[in-house]
Amino acid sequence: SVSSIVPESCLLIVVGLLVGGLIKGVGEKPPILKSDIFFLFLLPPIILDAGYFLPLRPFTENLGTILIFAVVGTLWNAFFLGGLMYAVCQLGGPGLNHIGLLANLLFGSIISAVDPVAVLAVFEEIHINELLHILVFGESLLNDAVTVVLYHLFEEFASFEQVTILDIILGFLSFFVVSLGGVLVGVIYGLIAAFTSRFTSHIRVIEPLFVFLYSYMAYLSAELFHLSGIMALIAAGVVMRPYVEANISHKSHTTIKYFLKMWSSVSETLIFIFLGVSTVAGHHYWNWTFVISTLFFCLIARVLGVLVLTWFINKFRIVKLTPKDQFIIAYGGLRGAIAFSLGYLLDYEHFSMRDMFLTAIITVIFFTVFVQGMTIRPLVDLLAVKKKQETKRSINEEIHTQFLDHLLTGIEDICGHYGHHHWKDKLNRFNKKYVKKCLIAGERSKEPQLIAFYHKMEMKQAIELVESGGIGKIPSAVSTVSIQNINPQTLPLERVLPALSKDKEEEIRKILRTNLQKTRQRLRSYNRHTLVADPYEEAWNQMLLRRQKARQLEQKMNNYLTVPAHKVDSPTMSRARIGSDPLAYEPKEDSENLPIITIDPASPQSPESVDLMSEEPKGCSGLPPSPEEDEEGLVMRVKEPSSPGTDDVFTPGGSDSPSNQRMLRCLSDPGPRPEPEEGEPFIPKGQ
Amino acid sequence: KENFDSIPDLEFNPIRGKIVHAFFDKRNLRQESDGLADEINFEDFLTIMSYFRPIEMNMDEEQLDRFRKEKLKFLFHMYDSDHDGKITLQEYRNVVEELLSGNPHLEKESARSIADGAMMEAASICVGQMGPDQVYEGITFEDFLKMWQGIDIETKMHVRFLNVDTIAHCY
Numbered sequence: 001s002v003s004s005i006v007p008e009s010c011l012l013i014v015v016g017l018l019v020g021g022l023i024k025g026v027g028e029k030p031p032i033l034k035s036d037i038f039f040l041f042l043l044p045p046i047i048l049d050a051g052y053f054l055p056l057r058p059f060t061e062n063l064g065t066i067l068i069f070a071v072v073g074t075l076w077n078a079f080f081l082g083g084l085m086y087a088v089c090q091l092g093g094p095g096l097n098h099i100g101l102l103a104n105l106l107f108g109s110i111i112s113a114v115d116p117v118a119v120l121a122v123f124e125e126i127h128i129n130e131l132l133h134i135l136v137f138g139e140s141l142l143n144d145a146v147t148v149v150l151y152h153l154f155e156e157f158a159s160f161e162q163v164t165i166l167d168i169i170l171g172f173l174s175f176f177v178v179s180l181g182g183v184l185v186g187v188i189y190g191l192i193a194a195f196t197s198r199f200t201s202h203i204r205v206i207e208p209l210f211v212f213l214y215s216y217m218a219y220l221s222a223e224l225f226h227l228s229g230i231m232a233l234i235a236a237g238v239v240m241r242p243y244v245e246a247n248i249s250h251k252s253h254t255t256i257k258y259f260l261k262m263w264s265s266v267s268e269t270l271i272f273i274f275l276g277v278s279t280v281a282g283h284h285y286w287n288w289t290f291v292i293s294t295l296f297f298c299l300i301a302r303v304l305g306v307l308v309l310t311w312f313i314n315k316f317r318i319v320k321l322t323p324k325d326q327f328i329i330a331y332g333g334l335r336g337a338i339a340f341s342l343g344y345l346l347d348y349e350h351f352s353m354r355d356m357f358l359t360a361i362i363t364v365i366f367f368t369v370f371v372q373g374m375t376i377r378p379l380v381d382l383l384a385v386k387k388k389q390e391t392k393r394s395i396n397e398e399i400h401t402q403f404l405d406h407l408l409t410g411i412e413d414i415c416g417h418y419g420h421h422h423w424k425d426k427l428n429r430f431n432k433k434y435v436k437k438c439l440i441a442g443e444r445s446k447e448p449q450l451i452a453f454y455h456k457m458e459m460k461q462a463i464e465l466v467e468s469g470g471i472g473k474i475p476s477a478v479s480t481v482s483i484q485n486i487n488p489q490t491l492p493l494e495r496v497l498p499a500l501s502k503d504k505e506e507e508i509r510k511i512l513r514t515n516l517q518k519t520r521q522r523l524r525s526y527n528r529h530t531l532v533a534d535p536y537e538e539a540w541n542q543m544l545l546r547r548q549k550a551r552q553l554e555q556k557m558n559n560y561l562t563v564p565a566h567k568v569d570s571p572t573m574s575r576a577r578i579g580s581d582p583l584a585y586e587p588k589e590d591s592e593n594l595p596i597i598t599i600d601p602a603s604p605q606s607p608e609s610v611d612l613m614s615e616e617p618k619g620c621s622g623l624p625p626s627p628e629e630d631e632e633g634l635v636m637r638v639k640e641p642s643s644p645g646t647d648d649v650f651t652p653g654g655s656d657s658p659s660n661q662r663m664l665r666c667l668s669d670p671g672p673r674p675e676p677e678e679g680e681p682f683i684p685k686g687q
Numbered sequence: 688k689e690n691f692d693s694i695p696d697l698e699f700n701p702i703r704g705k706i707v708h709a710f711f712d713k714r715n716l717r718q719e720s721d722g723l724a725d726e727i728n729f730e731d732f733l734t735i736m737s738y739f740r741p742i743e744m745n746m747d748e749e750q751l752d753r754f755r756k757e758k759l760k761f762l763f764h765m766y767d768s769d770h771d772g773k774i775t776l777q778e779y780r781n782v783v784e785e786l787l788s789g790n791p792h793l794e795k796e797s798a799r800s801i802a803d804g805a806m807m808e809a810a811s812i813c814v815g816q817m818g819p820d821q822v823y824e825g826i827t828f829e830d831f832l833k834m835w836q837g838i839d840i841e842t843k844m845h846v847r848f849l850n851v852d853t854i855a856h857c858y
Contacts, residue, residue, distance in 0.1 A: 396805045400762075400835070402786055407765070410706040411739060 007373045009121040009272050013366070016276015023277070030281040033274035038341040039223070042271050045263035046117055047230050048215050050141065051237030052260060058134045060424075065313050065321075066138035069329070073139065073305045074112055074146040080301045082108030085294065092289045099353055102158045107357050109150035110343050111298060111364055115336030116140040116230075117271060118365075122334060122373045129386040132325055136332040144230035144338075145179035151342055152226060182228035186235025189218035193236070194243035195438065207252035208259060211244060243436070250459065271337045278340070279362050285355040294360045295367055298335075306330040324383050331376055334368040335361075462508055705765050705785065756832070763831050773827050776806050 002011075023030040059066070082105035089099045119140045123133055153171045157163050193214035200207045215236050222232035245253060306329050314320045321329075343361045346354045380387075409425040738761045766774045766782055780802040 396808055399783060399786065399801075399805055403765075403782065404762070406786070407706060407762075408739075411736075 004377075005374065007122050007125055007369075007377075009118060009268075010370050010373055012269055012272035013276040013279075013369065016273035016278075017280055018276075019273065020277035020280030024280055030277050031274075032278045032281050033271070033337070033341065033344070035341045035345045038271070038274075038337065039229075040220075042267045042274075043117075043338070044216060044219050044229075044233060045260065045267045046120070047141070047219075047233045048212075048237055049260040049264035050116065050120065050137070051234035052211075052215075052241055052256075054234065054238055055130065055134065056238065058130050059138055062131065062134060062138065065317065066135060066142060068309055068313055069135065069139040069306075070142035071146055073309055074114075074143040075150075076305045076308075077112030077298075077301045078105065078109040078146075078150055080108070080304075081112055081294075081297050082106070084297045085290075088289060088293045100158075102154055102163075103353065106151065106154035106158065106346075107294075107360075109147060109154060110339050110357075111294065111335060111361055112301070113143050113147040113335070113338060114140040114333045115338050116144075117268060117338070118334035118336030118369055118373075119332060121268060121272070122369070122376060123332065126377045126380050127388045128328065128380055129388055131319075132328050132332075132385070133388070135325075136329055141230060141234055142179075145175065145182060145228040147338070147342070148226070148228050149175045149178050155346075178226070178228050179231055181225070182222045182231035183235045185222045185227060186218050186232035186237075187239050189214045189221070189232070190236040190239030193240040194247075197240075197244045197247040198438075200248065204249045204252055207248045208255045211240065211256050212259070214240070275337055275340060275362075275365070279366075282358060282362075283355050284359045285353075286359055287356055290356060291360045291363050295364055298364055302333045303330045306333075324385055327383070328376075328380070328385060331372055331379065334372060335365050336369065337365070340365060459508065705782075759832060759835055760828065763828055774831070776802070779806055 020030045082101075085107060086099075086101050086104040089097065089104060114136070116137065119137055123136065149171065153174070157167065160167070193210055196210050196214070197207060200210065215233055218232045218236040219229045223229040248256075306326055310321050310326045310329075339361050340358070343354070343358050346357065405425070409422060412422045738758055763774070767778060769778065780799050783799075783802040783805070
């Protein structure tokens, strides 16, 4: 199919060309990608999306390499290209002679930067391994500082009469100011955002707004002072993320994620389309020598740069970069819309050859995006470059990684060697001790990382469980490992489970409810700023209290902990199913006083389950679940409430606590309040 | 062993007990016997350190594989404290508890549940389907290898000895 050969960015440019052609054909003037629209509105979402979701671990591990590629590589490209183009211009005949050295250097600096938008667009589709991805992508992000400095520098110098050594030195210093200043601005805004998110527990609806707002302000503030806006944005995203994620609600987190993805997708599409339109619309000045030599030297500069730098870097790297890696890095140096916009910004009076520059820039962009973008995928396959492994993060991996971290830190300490791990550990400790206390609300600040990770995983699995739907859809590769398998002699344990905080349970419940049939909800008050009031809140709170009391009792617990493939249905779902089909429910009711709803995780076992059910002694006193029964899954006993309208679904009793706890384990909603008068479909008839 | 305990930086490390233990573990010292040595000399120290060698560019597949196995074996011995060749549930729980021991606010039960969850995951990776009455004894070394397949241990488990400001602490 077309999309597997041609990357999306190419198609978009073609669409842009067509649209531009259409508009021109009609006689109107097509819109051109104006630089301020680009820099103010189209670029930030993409960068923020990249920065917020930056995989921090590989980034910091390779930071040295990335910085060298970004800074030294871009400088080399710019000067090499600028110098060579100057030579070409001198030799190139009457049309080109008047282009001075500075103009060429400026042109070189514009065209030499690897473009993050283009890299993202192309690399996203080829799924290469994490290391290469982060190297090229990180380079494209961090070279912005260099580009900004060089661009402004040469632009300024072009209007000077004389360029002195002092100016050059100042220019060199300004690089540090721009990059470090940008990062500083980003960090400050990131911290403010994290701090703000600490207090947003009452206004959950606007939590995502803070993230976007502060990030954008960081970008604008940096751009205002001619600092590197991209670096500010990245720094802000990276800094605020761990704290904000600990503070905000699950829904806000989802909102942020999807908004960022949406905006960045839209921006990317628009950028490429505009690029196509601008090509048709702009004034062009085609000069064969200039354009072809630009293209040629761009490629050569990139390849040479990567080769030399890798040779240098490999001396310091433990994991060396192989020639295959180097090829991909060199080949992945795509130019994109940033170059075009920077070129567009040039004014006519200083740079009369602006049109020629733009033409050359567009040619290079087209070449890299089309040719390199299209061929990189078959090349990756051809060279058998390692691809990204789609492994899910498991709790085991997390434990092992942390263990390894501590181990290596310990070894370094023993050697007295202040290495990489030592400083990372120090930073973590500092973070835990001081920073987290300020920036994370409430008890979450003391939560160690492992626990946080575990909770996140549990939530994810709970959501997956609910979303996977009904009972019968069990995948064939179900793992039937249960606690019984690993710990056969588990005595009746007091199973105090990691207590999910109330907020989380709240959230989980809300998530579950959205997947179930909606009933008429009584809204206590309508206020645009509050989320829908929860009629079930009181019932839930009382439930929690009683559940905690019930936990004190000793039971033989047979829990299905978070085994990923095991799809245990929530009791509410089954109730919904049963409740909606009253006929199906009737026969069971006849068999005993105690309507028992057994949820069957695996259909082959169902004949047994029926037997077990019929064996159940009647009576409300209940009994501790027998071991075989536990194997079946979640057995929930619904008791006749002693009086109608009890606000508790379960009368607390001994036998209920295991089911309570098991349900808590499976994060199920115990069910809405049984209010028979409402005729809710999922209250079983028994109640 | 007391010398190890006197290293100040190690105090913050939650698994320092295991690290120190690993230095004295005879299996790591490549001695035939089992159990713990009382003292180690410099040669033994180097033997332990050799587990953390970074890989070289020109190693072939077999050497790489051997390297990997050695490093993983070292890790395995750290987990398996009673030297029986398997990581049982109790040992795993112990590991998780130590990892989280830096945090005083923690309930023991949380650590236990995490360990249980991890163990079940390990069991499901290694054995797949298990009937209700099969018991999973513990993680053997082969299972351990399977679990680590996704992670490139050889690129992660190394210490840089660029300019080792040496062993001033350990006399």
